[in-house]
Amino acid sequence: MTATVFSDLVCMLGEGPAAHPALGRLFWFDILGRRLIEKPFQGGAARVHALPFMASMMAVVDDHTQLIAAEDGLYLRDVASGSLRLHRPLEADNPMTRSNDGRVHPSGALWIGTMGKKAETGAGALYWFFRGEIRRLFFGISIVNSIAFSPDGRIAYFADTALGAIWRIDTDPRTGLPAGERRVFATIPPGEGGPDGSVVDADGLLWNARWGGACLDVYAPDGRRRRSLPMPARQVSCPAFIGAAADRLIVTSATENMDAAALRADPLAGQTFLVDPPVAGRFDPPVALA
Template sequence: MTEIIEFSGKTLSDTNSVLGEGPSYDPDTNTIWWFNILGKELHELNLTTNEKKVHALPMMASVLARVDAERQLISTEEGLFVRNVDGGALTFYAPLENGKPENRTNDGRTHPSGSLWISTMSKRAEAQAGAIYHVAQGAKVTKLFDGISIPNSICFSPDGTIGYFTDTRANCLMRVLLDPQTGLPAGEPIVLVDSTEEPGGLDGSVVDADGYIWNARWGAGCVDRYSPDGLRIARYKVPAAQPSCPAFIGENVDRLAVTTAWEGMDEDSRSADPLAGALLELGVTVRGVVEPAYIL
């Protein structure tokens, strides 16, 4: 029986992003970064000072990976770019899908090896138009899986031996064995969680220090926690219908933030969901892990 937990958290940022996504945490500065994909914005919130900044971007972007104190790697509709933290200058790093201007990047995460998994999808969410790629040191790009409509839930076990992902439209969480030294698949994906008969869709996920998967369930207003064998053990309600992705935050990475969105909502739905698009904190204590830096 899944334990249902009412929301006891707070709003970290009430900026209502059309499509809040891709939260990541920098432990060196106690800062959380996230994107408003459709609004072409990168958001920054210092958790020590509560200083909030919004950085305009020249294109849609969705995932940020720490490189070092001065640089970040961001995924965009025009490929991968290195971003200078001070000033925001972008330097092209690697192409993803040259010749596919109808696609953009979506979900992604850095593997413990220092490589990156990054996904693409159609800007109009066309069926099976997306893919998941592995990006390694030296800008080596390898396609891992294709024929995916809305790729999400890219995350890894703490030791790097297991990868997870989903196609939100198919609504099954996939599990695949990985080479922990490279982040490349060492087997074929299998279904870990089949949620095709449940309301809402599997969206972004993170894995805690004990190997449990925290998944934002788009359209269901909750974050679910799954055991490593795929059993849902808890459902944490959030006051927004479309949570999109969680992230471990805080100096002890023992807090959980979640981005949300109002994409696709009409005026009445938005009025009934005033926190749609806000950055929320779940209000629970977790055993999080710091996401590794990407190795250029």
Template sequence: MVSAAQAVTQAVLPAPVLLGETRCHLGEGPAYDAATDTAFWFDILGRKLFEADLGTGSVISHDLPLMASALALVDDERQIVSTESGLHLRSRRGGAMTLFRAVEADNRATRSNDARAHPGGAFWFSMMSKSAKAGAASIYALSGGEVVLLFSGLTIPNAICFSADGRQGFFADTAQNELYRVPLDPVTGLPREAPSSLALSDDGKGLDGAVIDREGLIWIARWGGARIDVLTDAGETIRSLAVPARQPSCPVFVGKAFDRLLVTSAWEGQDEATRAADPQGGATFVFSPGAVGKAEPRVRLGAH
């Protein structure tokens, strides 16, 4: 018997479109600016930022002076970028990057990983060991102009995302196969209580980047699973979207109507045989997923 979730999984959707020809070593951190119809994503280990005009499909790459993993809009001229030395402000016009807040800048063993803007204007971002050392990762928030340590003792922090009203936050520790939910102050974006682990309807393996759609469903990449799973806020998987790459890393809704889904992927950690069997590993895809997302908030640099 085919379950309802399997039936949705097997539904025929248009094939995804490849965005650019580059294969990222570790593709991550996709973001979207609806005002200019521009998408961004990173190759963390390749120290590159990609910028795509979704109207024309053209993609350009920017070399970066350090490892960076995610960004969010501050205003029409500036972006905030999470990097291995902390938060930088980047000029949209010329690409110049200026250190805004140093975070673990004296620790050469760590780098930034997942991040996302909270509806109240805070910016959550994670730092982790470059070798994925157990317990060496943390999640921080830029809130009210200050960087606050939220959670420590993690290994691979991922899946940072927020409910539309800003009252619920989510994050994962990929190494522990755990997805957490935490009540938040909707203004500051800071926790009101300790996080609790969700009882997932599967084993939780490969939990990576995530985004929440307009209905409040969590779209989460499954590293090693070649799919995006769609979860309720209680952890139940209700559908899946197949990705033609073994290691999808993070989704974001794009397009003027937010009715497309951009998904990054990676070939990190694959040997020669695995890479040969995964020819689109590291590619960036755009799907028509049959769902609608919402605009990502802009980040507030100062007090609330």
């Protein structure tokens, strides 16, 4: 497989790519730049929307509305106007944290993680949101990432990038709630990067962007690493499926904490990439608000 540039717009912290199938568009965030970016699946110019806060992920509500996770809560965004309305607060009483990785379970439940704005040890947590209810599932996590689900909704994955560990946990396919104890799924040795965002394809393979490792790792459901695909930027952050059949894969990246020398050595840092050839992807379902 090879990777080419999908968007040359440079992000300080590109994250949270999510397809909007009905619109034929990909949306992603520059968290630190407080920007939401969109671009058609088939190419064309990227459109940039300034945000009043740091935001990290988007879920489809319907053809006209999106749910956005931000530093103080979950917001409804009108696609046509870009207007934002607070739907539910999330750690709004803690100005030291912000949202990070998140994904919608096949049931329509959202799993969303938080983390310290300076990646403070143990400052983050993982939450479940479904039909208006929010529950904290896990806490004491430094950098919540790699939230993804098996196609049948019976398995969830999440990671702490700081620990280099991805966990697997059984889930109720009807609600997306944990149905067992988490156990280690895969680990990345110290010095080889850390697990960032993930997606699971139609065959149950987990595709994980390895932050600091300049690669995309592909894991079988039993945790064995099938292969590692080289990427043209060191700090890759999150993959997403795009295209009419969810058969293309894009990966975001970041320039965060890179000095001038590092940027010269990594000239495509912060850009968003398209991985070829096609893959057996799938789209996340709409989030269930009520």
